[in-house]
Amino acid sequence: xxxxxxxxxxxxxxxxxxxxxxxxxxxxxxxxxxxxxxxxxxxxxxxxxxxxxxxxxxxxxxxxxxxxxxxxxxxxxxxxxxxxxxxxxxxxxxxxxxxxxxxxxxxxxxxxxxxxxxxxxxxxxxxxxxxxxxxxxxxxxxxxxxxxxxxxxxxxxxxxxxxxxxxxxxxxxxxxxxxxxxxxxxxxxxxxxxxxxxxxxxxxxxxxxxxxxxxxxxxxxxxxxxxxxxxxxxxxxxxxxxxxxxxxxxxxxxxxxxxxxxxxxxxxxxxxxxxxxxxxxxxxxxxxxxxxxxxxxxxxxxxxxxxx
Numbered sequence: 001x002x003x004x005x006x007x008x009x010x011x012x013x014x015x016x017x018x019x020x021x022x023x024x025x026x027x028x029x030x031x032x033x034x035x036x037x038x039x040x041x042x043x044x045x046x047x048x049x050x051x052x053x054x055x056x057x058x059x060x061x062x063x064x065x066x067x068x069x070x071x072x073x074x075x076x077x078x079x080x081x082x083x084x085x086x087x088x089x090x091x092x093x094x095x096x097x098x099x100x101x102x103x104x105x106x107x108x109x110x111x112x113x114x115x116x117x118x119x120x121x122x123x124x125x126x127x128x129x130x131x132x133x134x135x136x137x138x139x140x141x142x143x144x145x146x147x148x149x150x151x152x153x154x155x156x157x158x159x160x161x162x163x164x165x166x167x168x169x170x171x172x173x174x175x176x177x178x179x180x181x182x183x184x185x186x187x188x189x190x191x192x193x194x195x196x197x198x199x200x201x202x203x204x205x206x207x208x209x210x211x212x213x214x215x216x217x218x219x220x221x222x223x224x225x226x227x228x229x230x231x232x233x234x235x236x237x238x239x240x241x242x243x244x245x246x247x248x249x250x251x252x253x254x255x256x257x258x259x260x261x262x263x264x265x266x267x268x269x270x271x272x273x274x275x276x277x278x279x280x281x282x283x284x285x286x287x288x289x290x291x292x293x294x295x296x297x298x299x300x301x302x303x304x305x306x307x308x
Contacts, residue, residue: 007216009084011119012162014213014241016176018057018072018281022111022223033106034076035287042078043289046092047297048085051165052078055174055283058247062279064234068224069114075283077174077241081162083216086117112222114231118213118239123161124198125209133202164295170288171208171243178236180277185267189274192267193240200258206245213239236277247284 007013021030034054043052055075062070085092099107107113124130181189198210218232225231249255268274 007083007119009082009088011083012079012081013083013117013119013216014211014239015076015078015080015086016116016118016239017076018069018112018114018116019074019076020068020072020111020222020224021074022109024109024223025106025111029106030074030110033102034074037100037103039076039289041095043291043293045293046085046089047291047294048080048082048089049291050079050081050162050294051170051288051291052076053167053170053288054286056286057281057283059282060280063277064231064279067226067231067234069112069220069222069226069231069234070279072112072114074286075176075281079162079165080117083117083119107221110222111224112220114220114225115218116215116235116239117217119216120161120211121214122194122198122212123209124202124211126161127198129199130202164291164298166295167288167290170285171245172285173206173244173247173249174283174285175240175242175244176279176281176283177240177242178277178279179238179240179275180236181238182274182276185274188267189238192263196261196263197258200254200261201242204244204249204254204258205252206249208243208245210243211241213241215239234277236279247282250282 019030019034021027039052039054042049053076055077057073057075060070060072064070080086087093179189193212201207201210215235215237218235219229220226220231220235221229
């Protein structure tokens, strides 16, 4: 696997996987493989996997709607830190090169497996503008904080942003909005997003968090996918991931207001020509896992001694 876009090995990020069993893999077989083999192999052995949750995709809107990969009904989200584990950790890459017989068999028959790797570029959890909201959520505290992290503000910020997230704290609803701004419109899009959009979303009842990511690599395989990873070029470059307590957010006046501002209209343009590619998926929590390896690694010697 090689990266499509530049990234730093120390970057934090996201592993986002959309999937569709297809006509040759039963739902029971798909769920058993995913829940009892695929996810645990990652959460139980790799501290870089800071969270793990699977979602059902309840709705999709895409500028590539005619392509089968946009119609997947399952998703998996993993917070990763650092990203290098996905590309260069031999123990992890062996999960792909030395698959179990069951996994190899499922992947040979699956309809679509759409794997995307992103690097983190923004997290509202570490934005001082939302500090009062953060304090209201106990799960935002780092699981552990070394002496070095206490002394270095940047390191502490990183530890909060990439803290291990237990299953009980997985967001019930996630909106994944992906776009590629039109040529020459990236800077204007970024300025609007950070200058207005996140703040407007933070006023929506039930909003928890917004993160932004940039695509590093995409691989789309399966019997219903284009050959030779031909669908990957249609994956938008910029991802906004928004977490909510319930799907009720979408019917609130605050949410409607966030999508109807003069600044947004200037960036998107009246005919939507400000965006070259776009995709939006609404996802509801199906199941989450404790990132057991990450949680174990976060236990400091002092914590271990005090519990003895």
